[in-house]
Amino acid sequence: MHELSVCQALVAQVEQIAINHGALKVESVKLRIGPLSGVELSLLEHAYPFASAGTLVEGSRLEIERAPLKLNCEACGLESEAKPNLLTCRMCGSCLTRVVSGEELTLMSVELITA
Amino acid sequence: MCNTCGCNITSGNREFAYKPVNGMTAVSVLENLLARNDDQARHNRHHFDKHDLIAINVMSSPGAGKTALLEATIDALGNRYRIGVIEGDLETENDAIRIRAKGVPAYQIITGAACHLDAHMLHNALHEFPLEGLDILFIENVGNLVCPASFDLGQHRNVILLSVTEGDDKPAKYPVMFRAADAVILTKSDLLPMLDDFNPARAELNLRSLGSRVPLITLSARKSLDLGDWLDWLIGELVQKRGKLASDIPAQPVTDLRSISSNTRMRE
Ligand SMILES: Nc1nc2c(ncn2[C@@H]2O[C@H](COP(=O)(O)OP(=O)(O)O)[C@@H](O)[C@H]2O)c(=O)[nH]1
Ligand SMILES: [Mg+2]
Ligand SMILES: [Zn+2]
Ligand SMILES: [Zn+2]
Ligand SMILES: [Zn+2]
Numbered sequence: 001m002h003e004l005s006v007c008q009a010l011v012a013q014v015e016q017i018a019i020n021h022g023a024l025k026v027e028s029v030k031l032r033i034g035p036l037s038g039v040e041l042s043l044l045e046h047a048y049p050f051a052s053a054g055t056l057v058e059g060s061r062l063e064i065e066r067a068p069l070k071l072n073c074e075a076c077g078l079e080s081e082a083k084p085n086l087l088t089c090r091m092c093g094s095c096l097t098r099v100v101s102g103e104e105l106t107l108m109s110v111e112l113i114t115a
Numbered sequence: 116m117c118n119t120c121g122c123n124i125t126s127g128n129r130e131f132a133y134k135p136v137n138g139m140t141a142v143s144v145l146e147n148l149l150a151r152n153d154d155q156a157r158h159n160r161h162h163f164d165k166h167d168l169i170a171i172n173v174m175s176s177p178g179a180g181k182t183a184l185l186e187a188t189i190d191a192l193g194n195r196y197r198i199g200v201i202e203g204d205l206e207t208e209n210d211a212i213r214i215r216a217k218g219v220p221a222y223q224i225i226t227g228a229a230c231h232l233d234a235h236m237l238h239n240a241l242h243e244f245p246l247e248g249l250d251i252l253f254i255e256n257v258g259n260l261v262c263p264a265s266f267d268l269g270q271h272r273n274v275i276l277l278s279v280t281e282g283d284d285k286p287a288k289y290p291v292m293f294r295a296a297d298a299v300i301l302t303k304s305d306l307l308p309m310l311d312d313f314n315p316a317r318a319e320l321n322l323r324s325l326g327s328r329v330p331l332i333t334l335s336a337r338k339s340l341d342l343g344d345w346l347d348w349l350i351g352e353l354v355q356k357r358g359k360l361a362s363d364i365p366a367q368p369v370t371d372l373r374s375i376s377s378n379t380r381m382r383e
Contacts, residue, residue, distance in 0.1 A: 002230060002261070002265055005231075005262075006148055006149065009148055009150075009152065010148050013144075013146065013151070017142055017144065021140055031148070036294070037265075038261070038264050038292075039265065085288070085324065087324065087325050088323070095324075095327070098326075105148045105149065105265075106146065107144045107145070107146050108143070108145060109141060109142060109143045111140070112140045112141075112142060113138055113139060114139065
């Protein structure tokens with residue numbers, strides 16, 4: 001269950017931003033997460049209230065945007081969507097593919113209550 | 116640019132930045148959630164590079180044979196290369212004792228209930244464990260095919276073991292982990308004749324379906340069978356790493372799990 005560690009890192013990161021802006025509280029936190037990030041969304045959402053308890057982040061809204069899993073094939077040039085365990089090109093079958101989206105584990109933005 | 120000194124405020128967003136609307140300020144961040152771990156991992160990599168060694172992160176499910184592979188490797192290379200091991204697999208001293216019995220220094224990280232090593236845990240160990248004179252540093256990670264893949268430790272290479280007593284569909288079930296591999300080792304090959312449900316060709320197909328082109332090496336650590344390809348790979352990586360270091364290009368795992376560039380700025 002490393003989602004708790006990931007969540008604690010997130011809360012520390014957001015709290016630092018809130019302090020830097022002299023915020024009273026955090027209103028919302030927006031993430032973008034891909035299917036190859038290695039993080040389970042439901043576990044992350046579940047860990048959030050525990051990880052944020054007692055911090056400026058407590059009580060804030062967690063919004064998670066799912067990044068699509070997209071491949072680019074170096075052999076035939078096709079850009080296509082894929083499943084996490086089938087990352088070969090669905091057109092030509094090549095394994096010379098590059099994941100162009102789907103590994104994201106990104107803190108996109110935060111909304112702070114500053115007055 | 117940063118969020119503290121105001122250098123990220125441009126003429127376009129200045130007004131907003133200084134006049135929060137309804138007491139609310141929106142801050143665009145675009146930073147990886149594990150940015151702190153990654154910073155620490157970079158620092159760890161400097162430790163390794165300063166000592167001109169190659170650091171190998173060894174991962175697998177519990178009991179796949181990580182410690183056995185390290186023992187067999189020490190037996191084969193111990194008289195030619197100086198090897199060190201940092202053990203994170205079990206809280207007991209068992210694995211470290213097995214390694215020390217081979218005459219190689221080993222440090223046991225007390226992981227408690229942790230299901231993975233992170234860069235900070237490894238860093239604490241690096242300040243306790245002498246790296247001087249080492250050629251190869253193995254880091255035996257916690258037996259787990261999920262979380263260790265998310266935490267960069269500063270290693271140069273990831274080696275992932277799949278034992279033939281597990282399913283040949285493991286790469287399909289744990290794509291994030293297997294995609295992080297620089298080499299995959301199919302272990303306990305001595306048991307293959309006794310297992311009719313593990314098909315090495317199917318294991319390879321499942322790995323290749325992840326778009327992975329890394330070497331897949333079949334061996335038995337217990338019986339010291341077919342270690343040649345593994346040892347050649349290991350020495351090849353060390354030689355290549357030392358060549359690279361000379362030309363000042365830092366070696367990193369081939370698959371960079373999180374290559375998102377971080378930057379911070381303010382906007383509505
Ligand atoms: N038959 C066989 N057993 C092995 C081999 N490698 C490891 N084992 C056994 O598998 C068990 C777990 O091995 P260990 O190295 O402790 O696994 P770890 O938890 O991944 O470090 C032990 O009982 C080993 O003796 C192998 O190549 N062949
Ligand atoms: Mg072990
Ligand atoms: Zn193609
Ligand atoms: Zn974990
Ligand atoms: Zn240090």
